[in-house]
Amino acid sequence: MTEPLLRTKGTSLHRQMFLVLRERIATGRYPADSLLPTEEDLCKHFGVSRITVRRALDDLEAAGYLRRRQGLGTFVSSDLPAVREAATLNFVEALHKSAEETRVEVLSVEKGEPPSMIAQQLDLAAGDKAVHALRLRRIGDVPVMVSDAWVPERFAKSISAATLKKHAMYEILLNQGIEFGRVIQEVTAFAADPTFARWLDTEVGMPLLRLSRIVYDGARTPVQHLTLTINPEHSRIVVDMMADSMNTLHTGQLVHDVPLPAPAAKKRAPSRR
Structure with missing residues (x-):
């Protein structure tokens, strides 16, 4: 399945690709030491040029997420940024x-x-x-x-x-x-x-x-x-x-600031005379 990137005035294409790949590395979709798809495959998958792909991969390599091996391809780094510790503080x-x-x-x-x-x-x-x-x-x-x-x-x-x-x-x-x-x-x-x-x-x-x-x-x-x-x-x-607070307001609630649609008008039954 292809995932074309958005061509808007906001975030550049190579930055979008950087964020997508970084998230997939961070969540384990591309685990440490795994081989990334080829540049050609990434071009087809995201619907971008090879220049865009190379800029995104260069940025990921500079940030420590990837390493390139001449003739073998691009691999996820074995020394990824440290996993964040869980919070246990009041x-x-x-x-x-x-x-x-x-x-x-x-x-x-x-x-x-x-x-x-x-x-x-x-x-x-x-x-x-x-x-x-x-x-x-x-x-x-x-x-x-x-x-x-x-x-x-x-x-x-x-x-x-x-x-x-x-x-x-x-x-x-x-x-x-x-x-x-x-x-x-x-x-x-x-x-x-x-x-x-x-x-x-x-x-x-x-x-x-x-x-x-x-x-x-x-x-x-x-x-x-x-x-x-x-x-x-x-x-x-x-x-x-x-656990006993999971269904209470202590855990917060989702508030949707979207107006509810107007209720549909009820159809009136035909009168019998």
Whole structure:
């Protein structure tokens, strides 16, 4: 079965092919040391030119996924990138691990009125202000996450650019005596605009994951609206749940933002006179 790539103004053909083959290697469809189809077969399968195939294979080889053997073909590397470890941390432990593993760049910290939707989720009245902190986190030189936080002014006494360079946001809130209670979060996807593409060092139009959280204290007062934007090439979202919670809202739910079709009009039975 052929799988023609999409010829659009978005992602280039060789990049599309790179992503497809990389996913198949990562999921074991092409296991370590296995022989890849020939360039001619890949051309036919994806409906692209040999130049496109070679560019995709060159990029995969440069990333460590493939190796070429003169006269034998192209093989999946035997030394693939390390498998990601499973997450076994609670909410606060996960925040601590993220802060420990990354270095932060504070992009901006300012006080102002949040957008209406965020203000509503934080139970803020019209005119109420919050501190808005925008940060970029890296592992080594790789940007992995953009953090966009809004904290109501009454909870943000110790939040500044200086403190955020030394401490994670959750540490500042905990040090103020705030105890975390409920956390509501949703995960969505969107295409990278030029700003996020620059921050996360990716291409415009590439899919990014956005995790939005509303964090409450023990009294169920919202203390933070946090949006984390990540590149799925480098990061993932892991959920750890108990079996007896699988059919509850603790595991989340799918919400489809698509209007339901109008109900079909019932046919009226012919009248008898």
